[in-house]
Amino acid sequence: MAAFGRGCLYLALVLAIGGALASAYGGRTGGAQWVAVGRRAVYALAIVLTAAFAVLEAAFVRTDLSYKVVAGHSSATTPLFYRLAAPWSSQEGSLLLWVWLLSIWSSVALLATRRRLAAIAPYATAVLLGFAAFFAGLATFLANPFAVQAPAPAVGAGLEPLLRHPSMMIHPPMLYSGYTLFTIPFAFAIGALLTRRLDAEWIRSTRRFALLAWLCLGVGILLGARWSWTELGWGGYWAWDPVENAALMPWLTGTAFLHSAMIQEKRGMLRVWNVSLVLTTGILAILGTFLVRSGILQSIHAFGGSTLGVPFLAFIGALLTLSLGLVVTRLPDLRSRARLESLLSRESIFLLNNFALLAICFVIFWGTFFPLISEAASGEKASVGPPWFDRYTVPLAILLVLLSGLGPLMAWRRASLANACRNVLGPAIIAALCAAGLVSTSGQKPLALALFTVAIFVAAVVAQEFARGAAARRRAAAVSWPFAVGGLVRRNRRRYGGYLVHLGVAVMLTGVAASSSFQHVRDVRLTPGGTTRVDGYAIQYVRPTSLVQPEKVSLGAVLDVSKNGRHVVTLRPTRSYYPMVDPTLGPVGSYFNGNAETQVGLRAGLTRDIWAAINPDLSSFQPMITAADRRFIHPTPRLLGLLISAIAARYQLAPPPALFRMIVSPLVEWIWVGGLIGGIGAVIAIWPAGALALRRIRVPAALRPPRPVPES
Amino acid sequence: MDPGRKRTIRLVAALAAALLLASALAYTSFTAASKAVTPSQLLEGVTPGRWYQLTGKVLPGYRQAGDELVFWVADRAGGRSVSVRYAGEVPDPFAPGREVIVTVRRSGSGFIGQRDSLITKCPSKFKASGTG
Numbered sequence: 001m002a003a004f005g006r007g008c009l010y011l012a013l014v015l016a017i018g019g020a021l022a023s024a025y026g027g028r029t030g031g032a033q034w035v036a037v038g039r040r041a042v043y044a045l046a047i048v049l050t051a052a053f054a055v056l057e058a059a060f061v062r063t064d065l066s067y068k069v070v071a072g073h074s075s076a077t078t079p080l081f082y083r084l085a086a087p088w089s090s091q092e093g094s095l096l097l098w099v100w101l102l103s104i105w106s107s108v109a110l111l112a113t114r115r116r117l118a119a120i121a122p123y124a125t126a127v128l129l130g131f132a133a134f135f136a137g138l139a140t141f142l143a144n145p146f147a148v149q150a151p152a153p154a155v156g157a158g159l160e161p162l163l164r165h166p167s168m169m170i171h172p173p174m175l176y177s178g179y180t181l182f183t184i185p186f187a188f189a190i191g192a193l194l195t196r197r198l199d200a201e202w203i204r205s206t207r208r209f210a211l212l213a214w215l216c217l218g219v220g221i222l223l224g225a226r227w228s229w230t231e232l233g234w235g236g237y238w239a240w241d242p243v244e245n246a247a248l249m250p251w252l253t254g255t256a257f258l259h260s261a262m263i264q265e266k267r268g269m270l271r272v273w274n275v276s277l278v279l280t281t282g283i284l285a286i287l288g289t290f291l292v293r294s295g296i297l298q299s300i301h302a303f304g305g306s307t308l309g310v311p312f313l314a315f316i317g318a319l320l321t322l323s324l325g326l327v328v329t330r331l332p333d334l335r336s337r338a339r340l341e342s343l344l345s346r347e348s349i350f351l352l353n354n355f356a357l358l359a360i361c362f363v364i365f366w367g368t369f370f371p372l373i374s375e376a377a378s379g380e381k382a383s384v385g386p387p388w389f390d391r392y393t394v395p396l397a398i399l400l401v402l403l404s405g406l407g408p409l410m411a412w413r414r415a416s417l418a419n420a421c422r423n424v425l426g427p428a429i430i431a432a433l434c435a436a437g438l439v440s441t442s443g444q445k446p447l448a449l450a451l452f453t454v455a456i457f458v459a460a461v462v463a464q465e466f467a468r469g470a471a472a473r474r475r476a477a478a479v480s481w482p483f484a485v486g487g488l489v490r491r492n493r494r495r496y497g498g499y500l501v502h503l504g505v506a507v508m509l510t511g512v513a514a515s516s517s518f519q520h521v522r523d524v525r526l527t528p529g530g531t532t533r534v535d536g537y538a539i540q541y542v543r544p545t546s547l548v549q550p551e552k553v554s555l556g557a558v559l560d561v562s563k564n565g566r567h568v569v570t571l572r573p574t575r576s577y578y579p580m581v582d583p584t585l586g587p588v589g590s591y592f593n594g595n596a597e598t599q600v601g602l603r604a605g606l607t608r609d610i611w612a613a614i615n616p617d618l619s620s621f622q623p624m625i626t627a628a629d630r631r632f633i634h635p636t637p638r639l640l641g642l643l644i645s646a647i648a649a650r651y652q653l654a655p656p657p658a659l660f661r662m663i664v665s666p667l668v669e670w671i672w673v674g675g676l677i678g679g680i681g682a683v684i685a686i687w688p689a690g691a692l693a694l695r696r697i698r699v700p701a702a703l704r705p706p707r708p709v710p711e712s
Numbered sequence: 713m714d715p716g717r718k719r720t721i722r723l724v725a726a727l728a729a730a731l732l733l734a735s736a737l738a739y740t741s742f743t744a745a746s747k748a749v750t751p752s753q754l755l756e757g758v759t760p761g762r763w764y765q766l767t768g769k770v771l772p773g774y775r776q777a778g779d780e781l782v783f784w785v786a787d788r789a790g791g792r793s794v795s796v797r798y799a800g801e802v803p804d805p806f807a808p809g810r811e812v813i814v815t816v817r818r819s820g821s822g823f824i825g826q827r828d829s830l831i832t833k834c835p836s837k838f839k840a841s842g843t844g
Binding site: 161162232233234235339355359362363366367370371373374377378380381382383384385387388391392523524525575580582584593594595596597598615617619659661 | 719726730733734737738740741742744745746747748765775776778779799800801802803804805806807808809815828829
């Protein structure tokens, strides 16, 4: 089967290169048959790569250790769920996932636009196949997932414990879907530039894909944050790590594009800006993929010992050169006659929002690449930490939320001052009153208070807009409120979906501000019976727990959380120890000094989360572990199980002190609730207005106007 | 005002704001950054009170002393090492032989770690084929 997989990869490479050349040739000469060849190559590529991916998944499912990638990232004891997700924990498998998703999304995009953009589509196809050729080439020649070894090792390394979380199944594919989907508007933008067809048609046709890319990337980022909060023992959801930043940057420029694209659609303005934003977003998406694999920046997410930096750098260089060259040579075609008429207009608010988003993106870019910048400037490799990022991104985020509230209230072209004031007044009064109420609790954190105020303003704006629209519908059609709201959304999905996204972002950033400004953290060393206090909660270490399983041993604690003498919740944080294949460690030591993984004890709630992680101090157990390793150098699995069980039993009978991190974090769940609201809004905005179109077609024949008689 | 002139003023204002932000970014990043160093570079001399980002391998024999973790970090290729006293979150993959990044400053004969600054790089995670 490995040979079949390798064959699929070669075939994919041939299809991608051949299809790209055919498409480009067809686009240039107007040869419809060549264009069709290119299009079919994309569909064939999707089929071939689906087969290749199925072969790799099957190898993981049956734990075929003759595949190097399976032996390195899975094992027979790895549960099936994680064996299914293990392919993308490897460099090789993740490249295959990337190009497979690219082929699927490209096929969907070409199917959706098959009757439109006849001049642009062939070039877009060529660009998409060019991307596919690059990634298929990497997977074929530099990181082949179908490489085999003989003899196959007896046991596999297993999936890295830190990656054992349900999000592993969905977080990476979502991010990759976001990245690959952003290549679609990129490809069509290149096509539009090449053919000089720079009206809003390519934007209109690829808008849904840009929005879907934005949604997938956003979901991926939020799932990653959730994973970090609920699984990793550090007690945070965002660390300004280069790889996190790499996903956020294209999301920010993508957000900017989704707004400024509306200005081009409505007013024909900002063509240079839009095309530059799309190209930047596409390149940032590739940069995100590159950062994980290059080893140029220190990151906990990076693939170790990667050799793919140089080809990626060359590819990004080529993309940059192509994009810049095309924009510069097409500048005369990109000029627009329409001008910004007033600073008090929706366009200017959108433009300000674009500046804020790009400023955040630039800050993140600078901070992420600062180690390289400082090395180039001063010869010293240095890096900036989270406080530096926060200093700039927090005020800009507040500005952004404010603008997301003001935008919907302004008319296009030129809003009258009186009208603008009338629209803003109600939400502003509500926000001001709430802010006055919040001063007593949040006054000592002015930035958090500012964010709460603008978030309330946005929520009030959204409520006002929904209420006004629904009231108008009720007046027109005399329907009930729910029907009026439903009809309103159905008739203008983009607008009201967008409002929900604004509300979601406001809710999410409220969660970020509250949890980062007002959370209480305590690191404490406790023995059973010991108690500590965090933000008014008394947390008692009741008793230790232990569990020995075939692939790990888990040591933990039962914690009783109470407030004012009343029981609130029982938390059970644990730390699991997985054996590590390391010749310097003995059989028992390979567990307790090997790979550890924290399982957080968490009580999630809408008002606050209570969070606890444990790290047992096993230093007093080390002599026992060392003695066992000296005495039993090659124990049978049964004996090893007994030794591990004996240590686990000792942990329960004579528990050593344990270090606990305990956190009470207010409103942290709002981050994901906001994400959910925003996600629903995005889905509404993406959803095709098919039902309405269908209704138009089904007008009874008797009511149709008579057809004009054709002139002969 | 003439619309062309108005546009120019706006453009200049926008560019000035962008330039201001960029200069602030550049200045603060250079002043707030902590220099990345290896243990042997640290041993060659440090500025008292300044934070450094120490990268190296954890040596066997780390211990818990109260709330603090005491460990030795050596150059990646072996050789010289420094001791670090650290309080705060210890990432799951922390173990002897692993590469860590921790922000430290001089304290007596050793170094003291900044709270929660310890990052562990896990060599077994996402291993590329052929790299061991």
